[in-house]
Amino acid sequence: MDSKPFIVKRPISERIPILVSVPHCGTSFPNELNDHYKIDLMKAPDDTDWYVHDLYDFLLKEGVTIIHAKYSRWVIDLNRDPESKPLYDDGRIITALAPTTDFFGSPIYNSPELEPDDDEVERRVKNYYTPYYEKVSELLQETKRAFGKALLWDAHSIRHFVPTIRKEVFPDMILGSNDEKTASTELINAALEGLRSGEFKVNHNSPFKGGHITRNFGNPENNIHALQLEMNKILYMDDAEKEYHPERAAKVQEVLKRTFKLLKEELK
Numbered sequence: 001m002d003s004k005p006f007i008v009k010r011p012i013s014e015r016i017p018i019l020v021s022v023p024h025c026g027t028s029f030p031n032e033l034n035d036h037y038k039i040d041l042m043k044a045p046d047d048t049d050w051y052v053h054d055l056y057d058f059l060l061k062e063g064v065t066i067i068h069a070k071y072s073r074w075v076i077d078l079n080r081d082p083e084s085k086p087l088y089d090d091g092r093i094i095t096a097l098a099p100t101t102d103f104f105g106s107p108i109y110n111s112p113e114l115e116p117d118d119d120e121v122e123r124r125v126k127n128y129y130t131p132y133y134e135k136v137s138e139l140l141q142e143t144k145r146a147f148g149k150a151l152l153w154d155a156h157s158i159r160h161f162v163p164t165i166r167k168e169v170f171p172d173m174i175l176g177s178n179d180e181k182t183a184s185t186e187l188i189n190a191a192l193e194g195l196r197s198g199e200f201k202v203n204h205n206s207p208f209k210g211g212h213i214t215r216n217f218g219n220p221e222n223n224i225h226a227l228q229l230e231m232n233k234i235l236y237m238d239d240a241e242k243e244y245h246p247e248r249a250a251k252v253q254e255v256l257k258r259t260f261k262l263l264k265e266e267l268k
Contacts, residue, residue, distance in 0.1 A: 003070075004070070004131060005026075005069065005070050005071050005127070005128040005131055005132060006067055006068065006069055006070060006131065006132050006135055007067070007068055007070060008065070008066070008067050008135065008139070009057070009060055009065070009066040009067075009068075010060075010065055011059075011060050011061075011062070011063045011064055011065055012060050012061055013060075013061050013062065013063050014063050015063045015065070015146070016062070016063035016064060016147075016264050016267070017143050017144075017146070017147035017149055017150050017151060017267050018059075018063075018064045018065070018143075018150075018151045018152075018153060018260065018263060018264070018267070019064070019065050019066075019067065019136070019139050019140060019143060019150065019151070019152050019153070020056050020059060020064055020065070020066045020067070020153045020154075020155055021066075021067050021068070021136055021152060021153070021154045021155065021213060022049065022052050022053045022056065022066065022067070022068035022069065022154075022155045022156075023068070023069050023073070023078035023079050023132065023154065023156075023213060024047070024048060024049035024052070024069065024073045024077075024078070024079065024156060025048065025049045025050070025051070025052045025053045025068050025069060026048070026068070026069035026070050026071045026072050026073065026075075027044075027045060027048055027072055028070050028071050028072065029042060029071060029072060029074075029075060030071060030075060030127075030128070033075060035110070036109055036110060036114045037074065037108055037109060037110065038107075038108060038109070038110055041102075041108055045072045045073075045074055045108075046102045046103065046104075047073060047074070047095070047099075047102055047103050048072065048073070049155075049156050049157045049158075050157070050233065050237065050241070050244075051236065051237065051244045051249075052068075052155050052156065052157050053066065053068040053155075054244065055155075055236050055249055055252065055253065055256075056155055056256070058253055058257070059256070059257075059260060062257070062260060062261075062264075063264075064260065065139060065143075067132075067135060067136060067139060069132065071128055073095075073099070074099055074108055075098070075124060075128055076097065076098055076121075076124040076125065076128045076129045077095060077096070077097055077098070077099060078129060078132050078133075078213065079154070079156075079211035079212050079213050080095075080096070080097045080211070080212055081097070081212050082097065082125055082129060082130075082212075084096060084097045087209075087211055087212065087215075097121060097125075097129075098116045098120070098121045098124055100115045100116075103159075103162055103164055103165070104162075104164060105164065133213075133216070136152065136213070136217065137217070140152060140217060140224055144223060144224060147267070148223060149223040149224070149225070149267055150223070150224050150225070151183070151187060151225045151226070151227070151263060151267060152213070152214070152217050152218070152224070152225070152226040152227070153226075153227055153228075153229065153263075154210065154211070154213045154214050154226065154227070154228040154229070155228075155229055156211075156228060156229065156230045156231070157230065157231050157232070157233045157235075157236075158170060158230055158231075158232065158233065159232075159233055159241055160232040160233065160234050160241075165207070166207055169232075170207070170230075170232055171201045171202065171203040171232075172200035172201045172202065172231060172232050172235055173195055173200050173201070173202045173203070173229060173230070173231045173232075173235075174202075174203045174204075174205075174206070174207065174208045174229070174230040174231070175188070175191055175192060175195060175202065175203070175204050175205070175227060175228070175229055176204075176205055176208050176209045176210030176211075176214055176227065176228035176229070176230065177204070177205060177209070177210060177214070177218070177226075177227055177228075178205070178209045178210045178214060178215050178218065179205055179209060180205075181215075181218065182210060182214050182215060182217075182218025182219075182220070182225065182226040182227065183218055183220055183225035183226060183227050184220045184225060186266050187225050187227070187263060187266055187267075188204075188227070190259075190262040190263050190265070190266045191227055191229075191259055191262070191263060192204060193259075193262055194255065194256075194258045194259025194260070194261070194262045194263070195229070195255060195259055197255060197258050197259075198251065198252075198254065198255035198258075199251070200231075200235065200252075200255065208228065208230050210226070210227070210228035211228060213226070213228070214226045214227065214228040231252070234248075235248060235251075235252050236248050236249040236252045
């Protein structure tokens, strides 16, 4: 097996009780799977949350710890239920725990014979999925011991238009709290205030309520809160959603900086 399937970045200033998770930015593939996927697709695996870990890197100076995935979500999707229970029941297409197609339904494996069976999915869960969850849990417990509370911010991005999921373009930003179950009302309101301080259209729990990471770790009664932020890729990438766009990213980072300042104040 390859090395750890995640990378942890510690803050470079006084630590605050916030952990950012970026589960879908990985683009690598484990050595044993390198010849399983279509090689032209592996060069730039679709459905990647491109550059999201770079977008949030500035928060290391604000005291935030960051964990992000190393491997592509095509290997194992860290934001799905490990038993493959669907996150939504409204008919939208949701890729599997170990996807065999991209969001548009196109095959990603060289042949059907190479697609993972149940035993292979179980192996990937053990080697790549469970270690990520264990590390997130460890970091949250460490944070709670130090501060008495912790907030997990699960960071995502998506194409601004994915017709297999939604017939209209997505709102600029979507905050997910699983119908206000995964974080306190005060933290949700602080997040919404910060996100809405810029020029972006912000929805709450529609069309995304937060994936399995948010729902699994969010336990406000135990002082562990979790929120998910989904955003359009064109907010910080070029119009083709191919390259990082520094000027656009800077506007997003200003909004995120204000948001995390409000969250920090609420966590005191």
